[in-house]
Amino acid sequence: MNNHLPSNNDASLTTWPCPAKLNLSLKIVGQRDNGYHNLQSVFQLLDYGDKLNIEVTRNGQINFTCSAPELSGTDNLVIRAAKKLREFAINQLDNQSGKQFAEKNWGAFIHLDKVLPVGGGVGGGSSNCATTLVALNQLWQLELPLKTLADIGLSLGADVPIFVMGNSAFVEGIGEILTPFELPKTWYLVVQPGCHISTAKIFSNPLLTRNSKAITIRDLNALELPFQGTNCMQDIVCDDYPEVRKALEWLKQFNSYARMTGSGSCLFAPFDNEQEMRKIASRCEWPCFEASGVNISPLHAGM
Numbered sequence: 667m668n669n670h671l672p673s674n675n676d677a678s679l680t681t682w683p684c685p686a687k688l689n690l691s692l693k694i695v696g697q698r699d700n701g702y703h704n705l706q707s708v709f710q711l712l713d714y715g716d717k718l719n720i721e722v723t724r725n726g727q728i729n730f731t732c733s734a735p736e737l738s739g740t741d742n743l744v745i746r747a748a749k750k751l752r753e754f755a756i757n758q759l760d761n762q763s764g765k766q767f768a769e770k771n772w773g774a775f776i777h778l779d780k781v782l783p784v785g786g787g788v789g790g791g792s793s794n795c796a797t798t799l800v801a802l803n804q805l806w807q808l809e810l811p812l813k814t815l816a817d818i819g820l821s822l823g824a825d826v827p828i829f830v831m832g833n834s835a836f837v838e839g840i841g842e843i844l845t846p847f848e849l850p851k852t853w854y855l856v857v858q859p860g861c862h863i864s865t866a867k868i869f870s871n872p873l874l875t876r877n878s879k880a881i882t883i884r885d886l887n888a889l890e891l892p893f894q895g896t897n898c899m900q901d902i903v904c905d906d907y908p909e910v911r912k913a914l915e916w917l918k919q920f921n922s923y924a925r926m927t928g929s930g931s932c933l934f935a936p937f938d939n940e941q942e943m944r945k946i947a948s949r950c951e952w953p954c955f956e957a958s959g960v961n962i963s964p965l966h967a968g969m
Contacts (some may be wrong), residue, residue, distance in 0.1 A: 672842040682801045684716040688927045693878040707837045714957035723773040723796035734780040743795040772806045785862040787930020796829030832966030853943045856951040857933045859913040865929045890922040892936040900926040
């Protein structure tokens with residue numbers, strides 16, 4: 667992959683993008699016996715996100731630091747993903763390959779440069795996790811297919827597979843059924859109201875609609891995405907979190923298609939005019955970022 671950039675002039679360090687995502691639409695179409703919800707969503711990947719700096723080591727250790735100290739704990743998804751991949755390489759590959767991997771004693775020093783909001787619904791943690799899997803798969807010379815990495819990632823989070831596979835997509839199930847979906851060139855203003863939303867609280871709300879009618883790819887093609895779309899959680903979040911409602915009402919003054927992404931606090935508005943987006947961004951009283959939608963993840967663009 668030619669998008670790995672040396673850091674600090676040290677060729678052993680490589681930089682890997684962790685792109686954000688938006689849910690252009692989100693609905694729940696059922697609930698499984700184990701409590702998980704069956705979703706349908708259109709995931710739009712963005713050209714903006716966190717970055718991982720990785721240095722391969724030969725001490726068998728996974729070391730991790732983060733620009734956000736509160737995320738530097740041992741339970742971070744980056745550490746969990748790296749350790750899970752290392753365990754898979756040793757125990758699940760054929761015996762000879764596992765033996766060779768163990769003999770090399772691969773490890774890694776990983777630093778996360780965090781810019782995406784935690785709990786914002788833009789996929790930061792899942793993207794960090796996926797990039798860890800994809801990057802170490804190459805750096806450790808494992809040559810595992812993306813589907814295998816996506817299966818490993820699914821055990822760490824429902825949104826991880828889409829970042830592993832690297833395409834904007836129509837997503838079904840709990841996040842494991844992906845159909846790549848081409849979306850038009852669009853700019854997005856993403857607003858961060860500054861509150862942390864409890865996903866568990868939203869999913870347990872009795873007013874949450876859990877039996878929406880399922881749609882098909884043909885139905886999606888009839889929509890004018892990204893300018894049409896709904897989020898089944900938006901009304902509930904706005905009722906429980908006044909700051910989200912306030913920011914959404916402000917954003918809708920300038921773009922009636924503004925809505926919430928995922929189950930987090932971030933809101934977005936799509937624009938087909940970059941200048942108009944930047945003009946509105948300059949008037950925003952909340953933290954925000956500007957991004958362009960992409961159909962191929964920046965992580966995969968050079969593959």
